[in-house]
Amino acid sequence: MASEWTDAEIRRVGYLVVDLIAKHLTDIRDQPVFSPVPREVAERFLSTPAPRTGESADEILSEFGAAIEPYPFGNGHPRFWGWVNSPPSVMGIFADALAAAMNPSCAGGNHAAIYVERQVIAWFRELLGFPTTAMGLLTSGGSMATLTALAVARHTKTGLDVRADGLRGAPNRFAFYASSQGHSCIRKAVELLGFGSGSMRTIGVDATYRMDVAALERALEDDRAAGVRPIAVSASMGTTNTGAIDDLDAVADVCSRHGVWFHVDAAYGGPAVLLPEYAAAARGLARADSAALDPHKWMFVPVEAGFVAVRDAEAMRSTFSLVPPYIRSAGSATGVYGLPWFSEYGFQQTRGFRALKVWMTMKHAGLDGIRDRVAENIALARYLAERVRATPQLELVAPPGLSVVCFCHRGGADLNRGLLERLQLSGDAFLTSTELDGRFVLRACIVNDRSTRNDVDRMIETVVRIGAELTSGTAGAFP
Numbered sequence: 372m373a374s375e376w377t378d379a380e381i382r383r384v385g386y387l388v389v390d391l392i393a394k395h396l397t398d399i400r401d402q403p404v405f406s407p408v409p410r411e412v413a414e415r416f417l418s419t420p421a422p423r424t425g426e427s428a429d430e431i432l433s434e435f436g437a438a439i440e441p442y443p444f445g446n447g448h449p450r451f452w453g454w455v456n457s458p459p460s461v462m463g464i465f466a467d468a469l470a471a472a473m474n475p476s477c478a479g480g481n482h483a484a485i486y487v488e489r490q491v492i493a494w495f496r497e498l499l500g501f502p503t504t505a506m507g508l509l510t511s512g513g514s515m516a517t518l519t520a521l522a523v524a525r526h527t528k529t530g531l532d533v534r535a536d537g538l539r540g541a542p543n544r545f546a547f548y549a550s551s552q553g554h555s556c557i558r559k560a561v562e563l564l565g566f567g568s569g570s571m572r573t574i575g576v577d578a579t580y581r582m583d584v585a586a587l588e589r590a591l592e593d594d595r596a597a598g599v600r601p602i603a604v605s606a607s608m609g610t611t612n613t614g615a616i617d618d619l620d621a622v623a624d625v626c627s628r629h630g631v632w633f634h635v636d637a638a639y640g641g642p643a644v645l646l647p648e649y650a651a652a653a654r655g656l657a658r659a660d661s662a663a664l665d666p667h668k669w670m671f672v673p674v675e676a677g678f679v680a681v682r683d684a685e686a687m688r689s690t691f692s693l694v695p696p697y698i699r700s701a702g703s704a705t706g707v708y709g710l711p712w713f714s715e716y717g718f719q720q721t722r723g724f725r726a727l728k729v730w731m732t733m734k735h736a737g738l739d740g741i742r743d744r745v746a747e748n749i750a751l752a753r754y755l756a757e758r759v760r761a762t763p764q765l766e767l768v769a770p771p772g773l774s775v776v777c778f779c780h781r782g783g784a785d786l787n788r789g790l791l792e793r794l795q796l797s798g799d800a801f802l803t804s805t806e807l808d809g810r811f812v813l814r815a816c817i818v819n820d821r822s823t824r825n826d827v828d829r830m831i832e833t834v835v836r837i838g839a840e841l842t843s844g845t846a847g848a849f850p
């Protein structure tokens with residue numbers, strides 16, 4: 372069937388889409404931060420089979436406007452501070468459409484998308500303080516970046532030919548190290564790489580939730596003495612729980628003394644290297660063997676966009692490279708096949724053009740623009756912490772790290788649980804929770820360039836109001 376998409380029709384529908392985007396982005400402040408998908412809408416999604424015949428673009432867009440756009444995750448809103456999710460940069464939104472229009476595979480080849488990604492890799496390499504000989508790759512996010520990095524660590528540090536033999540014959544002989552505050556993706560990666568969670572060592576933290584580096588060294592020594600081979604340490608530049616930054620320089624020293632792979636999870640906190648205040652962390656980060664940095668967190672690139680950097684480019688390539696005859700024949704930099712393919716440096720073969728949204732977002736904001744947004748978010752988090760300190764019903768539970776603030780209502784764990792869910796369902800502001808030292812706490816992570824002090828004030832007022840209603844029993848039945 373010939374395409375119905377004439378030039379005029381592409382423009383007509385395209386402008387409708389642009390109208391929807393503009394409406395969504397500009398109306399969002401006046402919409403609830405979050406409202407759950409109504410049952411009947413959800414049921415319709417779950418029960419409607421694939422259409423036998425096509426519908427018109429207008430019908431499809433109208434369904435988008437009625438059943439999809441009104442029920443967002445929430446992270447476009449100025450009072451969304453849940454998990455680590457930013458609003459999208461507008462250039463990133465446009466870039467996604469343009470990337471889809473070109474629809475290349477970024478496995479490799481001699482087309483422009485590859486050079487865009489190469490440029491982005493070079494920018495991030497410099498941001499992280501890695502040498503120009505290092506390699507990197509855009510990934511779906513921090514989890515895939517971590518898996519990729521630890522796969523290279525496994526390839527390099529086990530002393531086995533893992534590609535040929537796997538880990539056969541070597542059960543429980545290896546160990547990985549992260550603090551109790553390390554992200555769950557580290558353990559997931561260790562499990563997926565075949566080591567088992569029994570090879571994860573959880574290192575304790577100090578009062579500010581930074582890895583206890585002396586304890587790390589002891590754990591490495593104990594493992595060595597027991598005949599276990601330490602493979603990699605993952606330290607954090609910005610933990611998810613509290614935004615804590617480990618003493619990366621000290622961890623780097625320990626890793627180099629023990630010949631262990633040094634990975635830094637900078638998925639969230641990485642962009643803070645742009646601020647002079649974090650120069651010490653930047654120096655430690657620059658010593659890593661590998662690092663994860665998520666443009667889809669504090670760089671405002673629409674999801675999905677993660678990045679992994681690996682200092683030893685050849686090790687990365689020999690971890691993943693497998694080039695069957697049907698993929699390509701040998702290339703040259705100026706020919707059809709171009710530079711070594713990205714698919715030789717990671718697991719994916721066909722890869723999307725995610726570099727374009729990173730590239731356009733960075734070009735539009737500039738590093739200075741990103742630095743200013745990060746600085747504003749950190750200042751806003753400190754303001755939030757001050758407001759908590761000044762509010763008698765609330766307690767600041769941890770020192771604010773980067774742009775994370777953990778606090779609670781003084782009414783106890785059950786009250787805080789009820790309060791959080793009511794707050795989320797109120798549509799007024801959106802926080803999430805975590806556990807610190809076994810205690811349930813409310814957590815705000817401000818990676819949001821739309822948030823203002825007024826938004827913080829309003830969230831505090833709502834939290835105090837819901838807390839009072841719950842305390843006095845006037846909160847009403849739970850929805």
Ligand SMILES: Cc1ncc(COP(=O)(O)O)c(C=O)c1O
Pocket residue numbers: 454455511512513514515554556609610611636637638639640665677
């Ligand atoms: C510190 C940190 N590391 C890793 C991740 C995992 O990243 P992703 O969700 O992009 O896979 C997160 C996610 O929030 C994170 O906060």
